Every structure is written in structure tokens, then in C-alpha cells.
Amino acid sequence: MKKDIVLTLRVDSEMDQIIRSLAESDERTVAWVTRKLIEEALIARNLLKPKKKG
Numbered sequence: 001m002k003k004d005i006v007l008t009l010r011v012d013s014e015m016d017q018i019i020r021s022l023a024e025s026d027e028r029t030v031a032w033v034t035r036k037l038i039e040e041a042l043i044a045r046n047l048l049k050p051k052k053k054g
Helices: 013-026 030-044
Strands: none
Touching: 013 030
């Protein structure tokens, strides 16, 4: 069973604004958007395998 780990991070005001804007436009939480951004970055660097859809 996988356990979720809580990360605390600091971002500058520009990043905060961008992430909040993305969350609002997608009707998602800031946490969800942040997880997706981290996931996309790790996949782009071939450090994480993409999750299979469907």
C-alpha cells in the first residue's frame, strides 16, 4: 500500500500566482495542480514512468 507523503515547499510570488491561476481555471485545488506539475517534470526527465490511462 502506498502512503502519501506531505511536502512543504517555498515558491516565489510569481510561481504562486501562476499555480493558483492554473488551479482556478481548471477548478482544481492548488495541491492537485502542484502534484501534476511535479509529475509532469519527473516524466519529462524520464525519472517517473507515465501512468497508464484507462
